[in-house]
Amino acid sequence: MKPVLMCCSVSVDFDGFYALQGADLKVYPHEVRFLIGPNGAGKTTLLDVICGKTRASSGKVLFYSHDITDMPEHKIVQLGISRKFQSPSIFHQLTVWENMELALKQDRGLFAVLRAKMSEADRDMIITLLQRIELLDYADQKAGSLSHGQKQWLEIGMQLIQFPQLLLLDEPIAGMSAAERERTGELIHEIARDCAVVIVEHDMDFVRRFSKQVTVMHEGKVLCEGTMEDIQQNEKVVEIYLGREEKAC
Amino acid sequence: MIKKNWMYWMFFLALFLAPFYLTEFRLSLLGKFLCFAMIAIGISLIWGYTGILSLGHGVYFGLGAYCMAMYLKLEASGGRLPDFMEWSGVNNLPWFWKLFEHPIISISSAIIVPVLLAMFLSYFTFRNRIKGVYFSLLSQAIVVVFVTLFIGKQEWTGGTNGLTNFSTVFGFSLSSPLTQIVLYLLTVVLLLSMFLFSRWLTRSRFGRVLVAIRDSENRVRFLGFNPTTYKVFVYSLSAAFAGIAGAMFVLQVGLISPAMMGIIPSIEMVLWVAVGGRSSLIGAIIGAIVTNGAKSFFSENYPDIWLLFLGGLFIAVVLFLPNGLAGVYQSVKQRKKQGEVRANEASSHVLQRVSRF
Ligand SMILES: Nc1ncnc2c1ncn2[C@@H]1O[C@H](COP(=O)(O)OP(=O)(O)O)[C@@H](O)[C@H]1O
Numbered sequence: 001m002k003p004v005l006m007c008c009s010v011s012v013d014f015d016g017f018y019a020l021q022g023a024d025l026k027v028y029p030h031e032v033r034f035l036i037g038p039n040g041a042g043k044t045t046l047l048d049v050i051c052g053k054t055r056a057s058s059g060k061v062l063f064y065s066h067d068i069t070d071m072p073e074h075k076i077v078q079l080g081i082s083r084k085f086q087s088p089s090i091f092h093q094l095t096v097w098e099n100m101e102l103a104l105k106q107d108r109g110l111f112a113v114l115r116a117k118m119s120e121a122d123r124d125m126i127i128t129l130l131q132r133i134e135l136l137d138y139a140d141q142k143a144g145s146l147s148h149g150q151k152q153w154l155e156i157g158m159q160l161i162q163f164p165q166l167l168l169l170d171e172p173i174a175g176m177s178a179a180e181r182e183r184t185g186e187l188i189h190e191i192a193r194d195c196a197v198v199i200v201e202h203d204m205d206f207v208r209r210f211s212k213q214v215t216v217m218h219e220g221k222v223l224c225e226g227t228m229e230d231i232q233q234n235e236k237v238v239e240i241y242l243g244r245e246e247k248a249c
Numbered sequence: 250m251i252k253k254n255w256m257y258w259m260f261f262l263a264l265f266l267a268p269f270y271l272t273e274f275r276l277s278l279l280g281k282f283l284c285f286a287m288i289a290i291g292i293s294l295i296w297g298y299t300g301i302l303s304l305g306h307g308v309y310f311g312l313g314a315y316c317m318a319m320y321l322k323l324e325a326s327g328g329r330l331p332d333f334m335e336w337s338g339v340n341n342l343p344w345f346w347k348l349f350e351h352p353i354i355s356i357s358s359a360i361i362v363p364v365l366l367a368m369f370l371s372y373f374t375f376r377n378r379i380k381g382v383y384f385s386l387l388s389q390a391i392v393v394v395f396v397t398l399f400i401g402k403q404e405w406t407g408g409t410n411g412l413t414n415f416s417t418v419f420g421f422s423l424s425s426p427l428t429q430i431v432l433y434l435l436t437v438v439l440l441l442s443m444f445l446f447s448r449w450l451t452r453s454r455f456g457r458v459l460v461a462i463r464d465s466e467n468r469v470r471f472l473g474f475n476p477t478t479y480k481v482f483v484y485s486l487s488a489a490f491a492g493i494a495g496a497m498f499v500l501q502v503g504l505i506s507p508a509m510m511g512i513i514p515s516i517e518m519v520l521w522v523a524v525g526g527r528s529s530l531i532g533a534i535i536g537a538i539v540t541n542g543a544k545s546f547f548s549e550n551y552p553d554i555w556l557l558f559l560g561g562l563f564i565a566v567v568l569f570l571p572n573g574l575a576g577v578y579q580s581v582k583q584r585k586k587q588g589e590v591r592a593n594e595a596s597s598h599v600l601q602r603v604s605r606f
C-alpha cells in the first residue's frame with residue numbers, strides 16, 4: 001500500500017538548535033498513528049513541518065506523490081492535510097456556526113468566497129457535524145464563550161468538515177474531562193474510516209486505550225515504532241520515556 | 250429588513266433632504282464631512298473588520314483629490330499654462346498633466362492611482378507577513394514620502410499651496426448653488442453605495458473571513474485561505490473609497506494641498522472611526538460627521554480652546570467608549586432587549602429551537 005505521508009530525514013534548525021535531526025515517518029491510509037515522546041522531543045515541530053508552519057532545513061515531505069516541503073500553508077490545506085493546534089485556535093469573535101462555515105471544504109479564492117452561498121447540503125453537513133461534536137445547541141454562540149473542552153471539539157469539527165485525507169492532531173484531549181476524552185477517542189476512530197490521522201498525545205492511558213501503531217520520538221529523531229506492547233518492551237524507550245514516567249507516577 | 254433598519258434609511262433620507270433645510274454654508278460643510286465619512290467606511294473595513302491599522306489614508310485621499318484637481322485646474326486655465334507653473338518658470342505643460350485634460354482619465358485616475366499605490370504597498374508587506382505596528386509605521390512613511398514629494402515638486406503640484414482657484418466643472422460654475430447641490434447629492438449617492446456595498450461585504454462569508462483574519466491570521470491560513478489576497482483586496486478597496494472621497498472633496502471645497510494629506514489628517518481619519526465605533530459601518534460614518542461637526546462648532550465658537558475640546562473628546566472615547574458611539578447604542582439596545590427576553594423567556598427559547606430546523 002502507498003503511504004499517505006512520507007517524511008524523509010527531516011531536520012529543522014532553530015538558529016543552531018536542531019529541534020528535528022533527520023526524522024522519518026510513514027503513515028498509511030486509514031491509520032491512526034500516535035506520536036509520543038518526552039517534552040521537547042520534536043513532536044509538535046514535526047507536525048509544523050508537515051503542515052508548512054515551520055520549514056524543514058533539510059529533508060523532504062511527500063503527501064502521496066506531491067512534494068509539499070516548500071508549499072505555502074494554504075495550498076497544503078487545499079491538498080487535504082488539516083491540522084489541529086495544541087492550544088485551541090478557533091475564531092473567538094465568530095459564532096460556532098460561522099467557524100464551521102469557514103472550515104467547509106470550498107473554493108477559498110477571493111471571488112468564489114464573495115459569491116459563496118450556503119447550500120442546503122452545506123447546511124445539513126454543518127448540522128450533522130455539530131450534532132456529532134455535541135455543539136448544535138451552541139451554534140449561535142460566539143466561539144470565545146465555549147468551555148475549553150468544547151473549543152477543542154469545535155476545532156476537531158472544523159477539521160472534520162474539511163474531509164481531509166490526513167488529519168494532524170496535537171494533544172487534542174488536553175483540558176478535557178474523562179467522559180470527553182472517551183468520546184474524543186471514539187471520534188478519532190470514526191474519523192479514521194475516511195482518513196489517516198497522526199496524533200500527538202501525552203496521556204499514556206489514552207494512548208494505551210486507543211492506539212494501534214505508536215511512534216516514539218526522542219531528541220528530534222524517531223526512536224522506534226510499533227504497538228504499545230512492543231514499545232513498552234523496548235529498553236531504550238523504557239529508559240528515556242516510559243521508565244521516567246513510571247518513576248514519576 | 251426595511252423595518253429593522255429604518256434608522257439607517259431615516260438617516261440617509263435626512264442627508265438627501267439636507268438641501269431643503271440647511272443653509273448654503275452648512276450644506277457645503279456637510280458635503281465635506283460626507284467625503285470624510287467615505288474614508289471612514291474604508292477604515293472601518295480594514296481596521297474594524299480586518300484588524301489592519303493604516304495611518305496613511307491621507308495619501309489615498311490626497312491622490313484622488315489631486316487627480317480631480319488637475320482636471321479642474323486645466324479647465325480653469327482655459328488652454329493656458331496653470332498659474333503656478335508660470336510662476337515656477339515652466340514653459341510647457343508636462344506630458345502627464347496633458348492626460349488630465351480628459352475628464353474620463355481624470356476621474357478614473359482618482360480611483361486607479363490610489364488603488365495601485367495601495368495594492369503595491371499592501372501586496373509586498375502582507376505577502377512578507379509584515380503586520381501590526383510595522384505596517385502602521387510603513388503607511389506613515391508613505392505619507393511622509395508623498396507630502397515631501399508634493400511640496401518639493403512645486404512646478405508640477407503647486408507646492409505647499411496645492412491646487413486651487415478652480416472655476417468650472419464640465420462648464421458648470423463651481424460657485425453656483427445649484428452645482429453645489431448637485432455635487433452634494435452625488436456625494437450622498439456615492440456614500441450610500443459605498444455603505445450598502447460594504448454592508449453586503451461584511452455580512453457575506455467574505456466578511457467572516459475578514460473577521461477571522463483579525464482574530465487569528467495564521468488559523469485562516471490553516472483553513473486553506475490565503476490571507477494576503479483578502480487583505481490586499483480590502484486595503485485597496487479602502488484606498489478606492491478614499492480616492493473617491495478626495496475627488497468629491499476637491500469639487501466641493503475647491504482646494505487640495507499637501508497639508509490635507511499629511512500625517513495629522515491621516516491620524517485624524519482613524520480617530521473619526523474610533524469615535525464612531527470601528528466595527529460598525531454606520532458608526533464610522535456618524536463618527537466622521539460628529540467629530541468634524543464638533544471640530545467646526547468649537548473652532549467657530551471657541552477659537553482659542555477648540556483643540557482642547559477635541560483632544561478631550563478623543564481621550565474620553567478611548568478611555569470610556571472602546572466601541573465608540575456605536576458601542577453605546579448597541580449596549581442600550583441590548584439592555585432593552587434583555588428586559589424583554591426575561592419577560593417571555595420560555596416562549597422565545599422554544600421558538601428559537603423550532604426556527605433553527
Ligand atoms: N520556534 C522555535 N524556536 C526555537 N526553538 C524551538 C521553537 N519551537 C520549538 N523549539 C524547540 O524545539 C524543541 C522541540 O519542540 P517541540 O516540537 O514543541 O516538542 P514537543 O512537541 O515534542 O514537546 C524544544 O526544545 C523546543 O524548545
Ligand SMILES: [Mg+2]
Pocket residue numbers: 043044045086
Ligand atoms: Mg508539543
